[in-house]
Amino acid sequence: MLEEETLLIILAALQGLLSQTIHVSQIPIIWAKEGSPVTIPCDYNISDKNSTSMGSYKWYRDMIKSGLEVSENNHNYSGRLSTADTDQFISKRSATIVLYSVEVEDSGMYYCEVTLQFIHAVSGYGNGTFLNVTVSSSGPPSYLVMNIIRLILGVLVFLVALSVCLFQPRCFL
The missing domain is CATH 2.60.40.10 (Immunoglobulins)
Known part of the structure; x- marks a missing residue:
């Protein structure tokens, strides 16, 4: 009887390991x-x-x-x-x-x-x-490009205004 119980315990343990x-x-x-x-x-x-x-x-x-x-x-x-x-x-x-x-x-x-x-x-x-x-963008970030464009446009507007002013006699008065 003891051998049967031992065998059942061993079989139950093995079944648990086999069913992992x-x-x-x-x-x-x-x-x-x-x-x-x-x-x-x-x-x-x-x-x-x-x-x-x-x-x-x-x-x-x-x-x-x-x-x-x-x-x-x-x-x-x-x-x-x-x-x-x-x-x-x-x-x-x-x-x-x-x-x-x-x-x-x-x-x-x-x-x-x-x-x-x-x-x-x-x-x-x-x-x-x-x-x-x-794909990572290889160029500069878009906000940097926009700021450069704004700066260039600002400089161009200033140069155009300055050149118009140079030909007007009363521009600096």
């Missing part, structure tokens, strides 16, 4: 200006609050698993990527990445995949974050 689920959260959209850094957050929760000390994460662009992997090994992101360290990933449950010097070509859907190791590997995927990179 991971919920991965991503924000739907991020706007960034070309040339700036952008943080793409990814957080996860597990169904059982027992902690794990083993796991990994990957990022994909455009499609989960079959999309372009976002990593230092990919020449499109090499030297422009910062990833969460092990402490952030395990303790804070964060798989956030930072992409530096974003380009318009970086626009697209980014998916986070989290894999944790229990008795077997369990993976979860976020719904994706759309990164929209806009």
Whole structure:
């Protein structure tokens, strides 16, 4: 009888470990200006609050698993990527990445995949974050352009008034 109870307890514990689920959260959209850094957050929760000390994460662009992997090994992101360290990933449950010097070509859907190791590997995927990179204006701000135009027009009006006045004998009296 004691062996059956022990076996049932072990089976219940194993069933709990085998039925682990991971919920991965991503924000739907991020706007960034070309040339700036952008943080793409990814957080996860597990169904059982027992902690794990083993796991990994990957990022994909455009499609989960079959999309372009976002990593230092990919020449499109090499030297422009910062990833969460092990402490952030395990303790804070964060798989956030930072992409530096974003380009318009970086626009697209980014998916986070989290894999944790229990008795077997369990993976979860976020719904994706759309990164929209806009072109930054290379010229001066519009208010500066308007002030320069006003100054030039003011100088022109003054010069026209001065030249008209020079030909009028009573202008300076």
